[in-house]
Amino acid sequence: MSAQPSSSGRRGGRGRGGRGRGGSVNGSRDTGDFSDVQFTVGQQFGPAEIFSAHKHVLGLRSAVFATMFDGSAAADRKNYVDIPDVAPVAFANMLRFLYTDTVDLRTDNVDATMMCADKYEVPLLVEKCWELMSAHLAVDNCLFILENCCIETIVQRCLEFIDKFADNVLASDGVAALGKGTLAKILQRDTLSVKEQNVYLAAEKWALNECTVRKLEPSGAHRRQVLEEVLYLVRFPLMSYAQLAEGPGKSGLLLESEMRDLYQYKFSATKPPLAFSTESRPGHANRIDEPIAGPAYPVAAIIFDHQEKVFVKLTMDAETWVPGEIIGMRERMSELGH
Structure with missing residues (x-):
């Protein structure tokens, strides 16, 4: 059975508040006075809610709404719009922002509000959502923010958080879904507080997932192929012999010649040239437990x-x-x- 729309006087009715010359633009949004478009929102989330609004206001604040309501074809000038894939609370937040430049963001609605604001191209609201999310950074959201946010101050905040909690972040499931550029941005950092074995494991996790995405057999050669230059951001010389033997020594990620050079580098007074950095990460006192x-x-x-x-x-x-x-x-x- 399909969800039945519900409405309230605040959003869809025509109450007395806001009528006449003394009414505010936001008041007319709340009461529906002089509204010329109606949205039915959130069918995918349960009972839908109905919102009344004004095309002129929405078109001025959102390029998507401007295109929706100002199209040359009469069919584009819609008066009734169904939006089943947006949560009502998120749509309500966006409407409030479009009318008043204020918004009631909370941690339990910020994700949905940001997706709504992004869908309708309201960049200032998107930025406010990022600000709230970055103020509540955690292991389970920092990679998503880093991957998707383009606000430099927030990106830097994420990177500093990852530096501090790198062992836990790199062990999280979010690593596999990163773009290669974002993964490289993390692994190249000198300031990571991390055991180098966990950097290697993160690279392996990402490569295995990428092979699955590309429908490649996850052989050592294919994992090297998908990692490309990211492989050389792992500082294998900082790993202990046991970690090397149990990790890339078994997995086939490194060439036999690379493994031989690593062993010689660690155990011989004559150090061969290596393709991998031998510099420790100042963010972590890398210990060789052997x-x-x-x-x-x-x-x-x-x-x-x-x-x-x-x-x-x-x-x-x-x-x-x-x-x-x-x-x-x-x-x-x-x-x-x-």
Whole structure:
């Protein structure tokens, strides 16, 4: 059964308040005096509500309404408009703003009001909605605001919030829905208070979702393909060996040559050039929770090639064989009499 419109004297009736020369424009909105358009709003949300308004006022404040009411074809000059996909409270907030430049925004209606204001191109109301949302930043809304808001002061407020709570924000489901540019804007920041492993996990989460969106097999090659330059914003050298081995070492995100260079960088006095930044993020004291590698560093498997070069795996399920000299294995083998 379809929702039946309900109306009130404030929105749809013709009460006495506001009549005559002494009435205000807003009063005529409330009473419906001299209104020439009627909106039936919110059928998708329950019982619809009816709002009366004045085309001239709406057309002056909204390009969408101007087009709706000032079209050249008679059919475009509507007197009755159905808006089933906007919540009545949001439409009421927008009408009040169009008439008075004031609005009753609360945290429980700001999302709906912003979507309504955006739909009808009322940028000043959109900005007020962003201001309220950014004043109540949380892990579950900061990414949405950062992705969609173009007001620089609010964007900066979001980034500073993310800096402070980066571990929790990057672990949230909202990461997967970010645009690549927004993801890059976050991961490139020196000021993130974050464990680098969580930066890597966020990049993996985003790449897996992007492969799904593009209908790609989530192989290591495809995940690299969708990440492109964002991959090099992860500071893999700041991760511990165990994190590297259990993360990109298993997932196939990094090339074998990249993993080998990372292991050599961490365990050898001779540091190879890396494609990844080795600079710590000042926003977080990155700790390497592993012992310094040396001849006694434990290994899980050892092989010798035909030239008697030593290669090792530091865990049995690691996919990459590491040259033994990186962790001093030749010296260790000598100590053992080999």
